[in-house]
Amino acid sequence: MNRPYMIERLVAALSYLTMGFAGFIWLIIGIFTKSPLRPFLQYHIFQSIFISIAYFLLCYILGFILNILSYIPFINTLTAQITFYLNTPLFGVYSIIQIFIYSIVLYLTVTSFMGQYSRFPWISDIIDQNIRY
Numbered sequence: 001m002n003r004p005y006m007i008e009r010l011v012a013a014l015s016y017l018t019m020g021f022a023g024f025i026w027l028i029i030g031i032f033t034k035s036p037l038r039p040f041l042q043y044h045i046f047q048s049i050f051i052s053i054a055y056f057l058l059c060y061i062l063g064f065i066l067n068i069l070s071y072i073p074f075i076n077t078l079t080a081q082i083t084f085y086l087n088t089p090l091f092g093v094y095s096i097i098q099i100f101i102y103s104i105v106l107y108l109t110v111t112s113f114m115g116q117y118s119r120f121p122w123i124s125d126i127i128d129q130n131i132r133y
Contacts, residue, residue, distance in 0.1 A: 004040040004115050012044035012112035016105055020049035039133045044112045046131070050123045051108075055101075 004012075015023030023045030030037055037045070066083060070076045087095045094102070104120075111118035118124075 002038075004038065008038060008041045009113050009115050012041055012048075013109045015045050015048040016051075016108045016112060019052040019055075020045070023048050039131055040115070040117070043117060043127055043131055046127050047118075047120060047123055048108070050127070051120060054123065 011022060011026050015021075015026070023041075026041070027037070027045060066079055069079045086097050089095055091099065108118045108120065
C-alpha cells in the first residue's frame with residue numbers, strides 16, 4: 001500500500017475531531033472536482049461518519065430507555081443514581097463517560113494522523129467489506 005499524503009492524514013484526523021463533518025466536506029469537494037478518494041482517506045472518513053451516527057443513535061436510545069425507566073418505582077432511583085455517578089466530574093471537569101469518549105476520539109485521531117488504519121469494533125468490519133484497498 002502507498003503511504004498516505006500529509007493532507008490525507010490531516011483530513012482523516014480532522015474528520016474524527018469534527019465527528020465526520022470535515023470528512024463530509026472533503027467528500028463534497030471531491031465530488032465537485034471529480035477526483036477519486038484514495039482508500040486510506042475513504043476508510044477514515046466513512047468510519048468517522050459511521051461512528052458519529054452510532055454515537056448519536058446510542059445517546060438517543062439510552063435517553064429514551066432512561067426516560068421510560070424513570071416512571072417505574074424503585075428502578076427510577078437506581079437509574080438516577082447510576083446516571084448521576086457516570087456523569088459526575090471526577091478529574092477536573094470530566095466525567096467517566098466524557099473520559100471514555102475523548103480517549104476513543106484521541107486514539108482514532110492519533111492513529112489516522114500517523115497514517116495507520118485504526119480499528120473500531122463492528123464499524124471497521126463493515127467498512128472493510130465495502131472499500132477496495
